[in-house]
Amino acid sequence: MAVKNEGKLTSKLQDKAKGTNVAPPTPAQTIGAYLQKMAPEIEKALPKHMDVDRLTRISLTTIRTNPALMNCSMPSLLGAVMQAAQLGLEPGLLGHCYIIPYGKEATFIIGYKGMIDLARRSGNIKSIYAHPVYENDEFSYKYGLNPDLQHTPAMKERGEFIGAYAVAHFNDGGYQFEFMPKEEIEKRKLRSKSYSKGPWQTDYEEMAMKTVVRHMFKFLPISIEVMQSMAQDETVRKDITSEPKSVYSDEIEAEGVFAEDIRMDEPAPAGKQPEGEEDELAKVAKEFDEGKL
Template sequence: MATNQDVRNQLANRVNQPPQQPQSPEQTIAGYLKRMGPEIEKALPSHMNADRMARIALTTIRTTPKLLECNVSSLLGAVMQAAQLGLEPGLIGHCYIIPYGREAQFIIGYKGMIDLARRSGNIESIYAHCVYEADEFNYELGLHPKLHHKPATGRRGEMKYVYAVAHFKDGGYQFEVMDKEEIEKRRSRSKASKNGPWVTDYEEMAKKTVIRHMWKYLPISIEIQQQASQDEVIRKDVISEPVSVYSDAIDINVSSAESIPADDQNSEDQQADFADNGTLFDGQ
């Protein structure tokens, strides 16, 4: 039976214990990625693994700190979309995760669209190029379509056109040409028109825009078509209920020096977001 002295000793020990430091948003995301590891592993193709995807996702978040202000459900949804498509977010340009207000938006990059097209098995090669003022360029449509492009040497001037070409394994081909004005029209319909890759990698996004327009003419399976339809969407259905990560050891490398602490209001907002199943909706 505990004596009064025992009770006093226990209370004294609790008072003397240092208070637990609240997790930073980055550590919280790392904890969720750890818990999602088995599901990410199932979604990934054989040449990728969940640990690598988690580290790439954390690197992307560190290089875009505003992602830490996004709903955790949408951020994890974007990571899962990348995993399901077998595309790595970040520097190689397969796909991007960018903040749109407090939502994390998934965007397929130029190289990601190329990769998805090649998976169809019916395409020998697919590529896109930008045409500049000083280049020699002309094309014809009709019964015998032709396209000729000879890049200028030295200063090439401003970008005028972008074209994409796909060669099929049966010997056929398809090409599409867009001028910069048309590309800008399509850019203006994107929620990510003023940030993310449209700002940092304009030419890559211009190439992707032309390939995306050509998509419906390519011999691509329904499955690949559906995968490409995830471009520029926000997914929030990964977390179905609040999950505590405080009791789990996080073995993903997270630098406390890079962490951005959340204030009380953001913490309350995130807790509310965790409980929201969310929806899947298309970007414009």
């Protein structure tokens, strides 16, 4: 055994003498090192109930499970993670938010559970929820002076998906509900830059419910801060010190299309970053560009 180990050591020394180095780090390892380097800055953005180690670990797992994200720019990847941190949402399986590739940029998308969580933070909403509706369910609704919604899910074979609804109960006893048929959900889905990939393909029902909840936001008693947070849905940070930019900006500037929905996607102007944080982010970005990370 000693001879065998000695042989391995000799081989390693010979490789070193020949100038043979360990294989270069994989993209995942590089991203992991980058996230670790930025952990102190990410931690500053986190709410008290979230742990930076857990967030960076979940974020790295999310990136690893989508190979296309490996081709995105590093600043945009970190920017998406920072957005998740600032909003107190976890990317991945829980459905709070998603990080998906949009060209070479990582796009931050709020999920259904994330939308619900943001709405609850307003303090004026007692409860908020959404449900999908299928063709074999018992379902009826009406608007007007006496709005009413009734839904009894079928116990077996619910049939095809036909729509989704959302309900919000306010602290003062009032309520608001919205129903959206599948046809309308599909129209709004096609407006999304990520309709052919990401959560629209893996979590269709949740994205359908999110679409209804987002549409209902304009009728809810929620704070400006919550609206600004929700406005970060489907945005990209071109670099780690820039503000989130809607992926729909070009369409808005060129044609003004889909104004009803896109207006809510535009990120509100954010305040200046804490003193010293912007410099630290820029420093790390420079180190990465120079190959020091």
